[in-house]
Amino acid sequence: MEFKDYKDVYIFIEQRDGVLADISLELLGKGREIADKTHSKLIAFLLGSKIKGLTNVLVAGGADEVLFVDDACLEHYITEQYVQAAYHIISSKKPNIILIGATSIGRDLAPRLAARLHTGLTADCTKLEVEEDGSLFSTRPAFGGNLMATIISPDNRPQMSTVRPGVFKKLEQDSKRQGKIEEVKVQFDRNKFKVELVEVKKAEVSKKKIEDAKILVSGGRGVGKDNFPTLSVLAETIGPNTTVSGSRAVVDAKIIDQSRQVGQTGKTVHPDVYFALGISGAIQHVAGMEESEFIIAINKDKFAPIFSVADLGIVGDVNKIVPLLIDAIKDAKAKK
Amino acid sequence: MKIVVCLKQVPDTTEIKIDPVKGTLIREGVPSIINPDDKAGLEAALTMKDKHGAEVIVLSMGPMQAEEALREALAMGADRAILLSDFKFAGADTLATSTALSYALKQLDYDFVITGRQAIDGDTAQVGPELAEFLDLPQITYAAGIDYKGDGVFHVTRKVEDRSYVLKVKAPFVMTVLSDMNKPRYMSVPGIIEAYREKKIDLWTADTIKADPARLGLKGSPTKVKESFAKALKQPGQLYEVDPQEATKIILDKLLEKFVL
Numbered sequence: 001m002e003f004k005d006y007k008d009v010y011i012f013i014e015q016r017d018g019v020l021a022d023i024s025l026e027l028l029g030k031g032r033e034i035a036d037k038t039h040s041k042l043i044a045f046l047l048g049s050k051i052k053g054l055t056n057v058l059v060a061g062g063a064d065e066v067l068f069v070d071d072a073c074l075e076h077y078i079t080e081q082y083v084q085a086a087y088h089i090i091s092s093k094k095p096n097i098i099l100i101g102a103t104s105i106g107r108d109l110a111p112r113l114a115a116r117l118h119t120g121l122t123a124d125c126t127k128l129e130v131e132e133d134g135s136l137f138s139t140r141p142a143f144g145g146n147l148m149a150t151i152i153s154p155d156n157r158p159q160m161s162t163v164r165p166g167v168f169k170k171l172e173q174d175s176k177r178q179g180k181i182e183e184v185k186v187q188f189d190r191n192k193f194k195v196e197l198v199e200v201k202k203a204e205v206s207k208k209k210i211e212d213a214k215i216l217v218s219g220g221r222g223v224g225k226d227n228f229p230t231l232s233v234l235a236e237t238i239g240p241n242t243t244v245s246g247s248r249a250v251v252d253a254k255i256i257d258q259s260r261q262v263g264q265t266g267k268t269v270h271p272d273v274y275f276a277l278g279i280s281g282a283i284q285h286v287a288g289m290e291e292s293e294f295i296i297a298i299n300k301d302k303f304a305p306i307f308s309v310a311d312l313g314i315v316g317d318v319n320k321i322v323p324l325l326i327d328a329i330k331d332a333k334a335k336k
Numbered sequence: 337m338k339i340v341v342c343l344k345q346v347p348d349t350t351e352i353k354i355d356p357v358k359g360t361l362i363r364e365g366v367p368s369i370i371n372p373d374d375k376a377g378l379e380a381a382l383t384m385k386d387k388h389g390a391e392v393i394v395l396s397m398g399p400m401q402a403e404e405a406l407r408e409a410l411a412m413g414a415d416r417a418i419l420l421s422d423f424k425f426a427g428a429d430t431l432a433t434s435t436a437l438s439y440a441l442k443q444l445d446y447d448f449v450i451t452g453r454q455a456i457d458g459d460t461a462q463v464g465p466e467l468a469e470f471l472d473l474p475q476i477t478y479a480a481g482i483d484y485k486g487d488g489v490f491h492v493t494r495k496v497e498d499r500s501y502v503l504k505v506k507a508p509f510v511m512t513v514l515s516d517m518n519k520p521r522y523m524s525v526p527g528i529i530e531a532y533r534e535k536k537i538d539l540w541t542a543d544t545i546k547a548d549p550a551r552l553g554l555k556g557s558p559t560k561v562k563e564s565f566a567k568a569l570k571q572p573g574q575l576y577e578v579d580p581q582e583a584t585k586i587i588l589d590k591l592l593e594k595f596v597l
Contacts, residue, residue, distance in 0.1 A: 016498075076501070079465075079475055104496035108477045111430065111462035115469035120431065120558030123460035137562065143457055144349030146361055149564040156558040194474040194509070198491060199502040215596060238596065252516065259497055264459065273596055282350060294594060295573070296587060302577060311573035312590055314583045324584040332588060332597055 003096075003134070006157035009035045010095040012086065013046040013058060013066075014105050016077070020054055022211075023101030025061045025170035027163060031099055032062040032171060034130045040096065041065060047085045049075035052183075059179030062171045066181045067093075073188060076200065077105050080192050083112045088186045090117060095158045096134045102162040110162045120153035121160040126167050126268075136161065145264045145287025166211050166268045203259065210260050214241035215273045218262055218289070219318075221249040222278020222299060227319045228255050231277065234322055237329050245269070247279045263288035278318040281306025298322075337390035337484075339381040340444055341414070342437060342451040342467070343374035345398055345405035349456045361566060370405045373452025377513040379520040380482060381450055382413045388484055391415050393444065397425060397436055403537055410531035411523035422541040427554030430458075434466035436552055439545040441471060447488070447507040453478055453514050464512035476503055477512040 009031045014021040028044060035042035044063040046054060048070065055066045069085045086109065090098065100106040102124045114121035126148075127139035136159040139150045153159045210216060217235040219228055228250070235242040244260065251261040262269055264284040274292035279285060281297070281304055289295070290309050297310035298318045307313040314321065347366045355362050370378070381392045394409040396402045397420040406417035420440050428436065441449060449471070454461035461477070468475035480495035485504075492511055494501045523531070542552060550556060576586055591597050 078503075079477075104478050107461045108465060108475070111460075111465035112469050112475065114462070115431065115434065115466040118431075118558075120429065121462060122559060123430075123458075123462055141567075142459060142564075143347070143352055143361065144459070146349065146352050146566065147564055148567055150562045151559050152562045153559050194505060195476060196504040197501060198504050200499055201502070202499045238591075258495075258516070273591070273594065283352070284350065294590075296590065298583070302575070307575055310575075312587070313573060313575040314586065315575065315577040316580055316583050320580040321583050321587075324580055325587055328584050328588045329591070329597060332592065336597075 001155070001157060003157055006094045006096045007134070008041045008043055008093070008095050009038070009097045009099070010090070010093070010158075011042070011044050011063070012098065012100040012106065012109070013044050013054070014101050014103060015046065015048050015051060015054060018048070018051060018054070020057065021101060021103065021165075022170070023103060023106075023163070023165040024058075026165065026168040027099045027101060028058065028062040029171045030128060030163070030168040034097065034128065035064070037130055038096070038132060038134045040134070043067060043093075043095070045086070045089050047074050047082055049073075055181045057173065059177050059181070060173040060175050062177075064179050066179060067184050068181070069184050069186050071186065071188070073190075073193070076197050077108075078193070078195055078197060079108055079112055080195065081188065082109050083116065084188055084192070085186050086113050087116050089184060090158065097130070097136050098158050098160045099128075100160070100162045102164045106162050110160060114160050117158065119156045119158055119160060121162070122151040122153075123162050125161045125163045128161065128163065141264065141287055144284045146283050164268050166270065203257065208243040210243055210245040210262065211267055211269055213243040213269075213271055215239070215275075216245050216262070216269060216271045216292075217242060217275045217277065218245040218247065218279060219250055219277045220247040220279030220285075222280070222318055223250070224278075224319070225253065225255050227322075230319070230322050230326070234326050237326050247282075247285050276306050276310065277322065279306055280304045281309065337384065337388055338393065338446045339384060339390050340393045340395055340441060340446045340449045341374070341378045341381050341409070342395050342449065342463075343378060343405060343409060344371045344396060344452070344455045345369070345402040346371045346455050346457045368401070368404065370408060371452050371455045372515040373454060373513055375452075375520045376515045376517045377450040377452050378409055378412060378414065379518045380513055382521065383518065384482070384484065385413065393418065393446070395420065395437065395440060397421070397433060397440075406537050407531045408523060410535045411527040412521055413524075413527060417535070417537045418540055419537050420540050420545070424542040424549055424552050427557065428552065429557035429559045430460050430462035430466055431558055432552055432556035434463045434470055435556060436542075436545070436547060437463070437467050438470035439547040440540060441467070443545055448490070449473070449508075449510045451510065451512050453512045461512070464510060468510035471510065474505055474509045475512070476505060476509065479511045479513045480517050482511065
């Protein structure tokens with residue numbers, strides 16, 4: 001394998017129903033930094049149906065080039081269709097680095113693609129560093145977030161990593177940036193399309209996404225099912241940038257939807273303020289919220305591990321304090 | 337119907353603690369369990385067996401100790417267990433692991449293969465899709481439900497962040513399962529007796545599966561761990577043990593100070 005044949009940084013651009021995933025722009029932000037340091041180009045590759053309109057945003061978001069495949073068979077994400085299109089691009093262009101979001105799409109696509117390319121893949125990275133020669137150092141949590149490991153791929157190219165959403169920052173859109181946009185035609189082997197879409201059921205997305213909220217009111221087992229609606233009242237009282245999330249325990253108990261789960265198997269969040277209410281602070285949960293700017297924890301157990309990451313800890317009954325806090329916030333707002 | 341369930345024995349990561357002084361993992365006394373997503377996969381197979389009749393084969397790659405996990409699977413109702421164990425597999429990353437599993441699966445007959453979505457020690461979710469690629473089979477990951485429609489056709493519900501997909505697939509295929517798909521059954525008493533007294537576990541080595549040694553273990557692994565370290569602990573903040581009124585005031589003052597309100 002001649003490493004010099006492999007160059008540039010490729011970002012898989014994820015979209016659903018023609019809406020770009022935030023992770024794609026976050027990866028362009030980080031990818032820009034990596035491309036500059038390694039004196040190479042940043043290339044976005046976008047797969048979908050009727051998605052040409054998204055390409056300008058990718059240039060403004062940092063890409064030097066956008067390659068896109070527009071085909072009706074890519075309307076919904078189905079593994080084989082997407083892997084064929086991605087493989088077509090990757091095997092002919094030979095990137096040095098490929099970054100893919102660690103979403104349900106990326107985590108389905110990336111390993112299949114890595115196996116087809118016979119190359120290494122590092123999952124769910126939270127830190128990426130690169131040396132000038134193009135070697136990538138990908139750091140990721142393992143053992144439920146207890147351990148961090150830095151992974152390298154010394155003898156194989158391309159170097160592939162999936163990256164957790166919410167870790168890197170997108171660039172400011174710069175409409176003056178120039179970039180090349182190119183359509184790629186793929187000859188699909190349709191005999192290999194063995195999975196057929198029967199139905200798509202969209203979950204209700206009326207509520208604000210937890211990764212976008214400035215303030216998160218997060219509840220755990222200590223809140224209890226009956227008291228959980230009080231957390232929504234607290235979130236509404238604080239303001240429009242606030243929403244409710246929870247620990248794995250309340251997701252498993254079907255009190256909140258899995259899309260609102262914070263932690264290793266849920267989402268990584270970093271709001272300005274994170275309320276950990278009745279959450280003991282298992283390492284898996286902490287892995288998803290410890291980067292929050294300010295953490296307020298309320299728990300009955302003064303030895304609860306959540307207090308070791310909290311900036312402000314209250315030992316007490318969350319179900320007594322939250323109603324008082326709602327009233328106190330209403331009063332404070334009325335005085336303004 | 338024949339179903340192969342791949343399962344991994346893992347340390348129960350919820351029981352792992354960090355030594356606050358040394359900043360290292362404390363692994364002593366941490367129990368080994370069947371990885372939760374894999375256990376849900378086994379339950380899905382056993383449910384299929386209850387409804388439609390099936391032979392359920394469990395396959396695990398790991399050290400000899402992983403036999404315990406396979407015994408548990410047998411006691412839950414699996415019909416046959418295979419332990420893939422050989423020093424040649426040691427140090428395998430996900431690509432080398434899925435390579436070894438794919439060689440083992442090529443020795444078996446099956447309608448479909450189930451793996452868990454991801455293991456709680458590595459959390460990569462890569463082995464299922466990589467295995468599917470090496471077997472040249474369609475994959476459905478993040479499965480939350482499966483229905484047999486007859487004639488080798490299945491409908492699998494794939495549950496992702498904001499939606500679910502119902503996907504139609506004809507056997508053979510590989511499916512990776514979410515732990516919330518079902519609630520795994522307990523081992524039964526006759527099951528336990530049978531698992532330990534009557535059923536035996538087949539031990540397979542690299543030779544049994546006719547694998548290319550260059551593609552196994554550390555040698556066959558493109559990724560290497562450069563270093564690993566316990567996460568740095570954050571300095572704890574202030575802790576108050578006060579009555580609810582006082583607590584409310586402390587929180588409110590902090591919110592005002594941070595201009596949150």
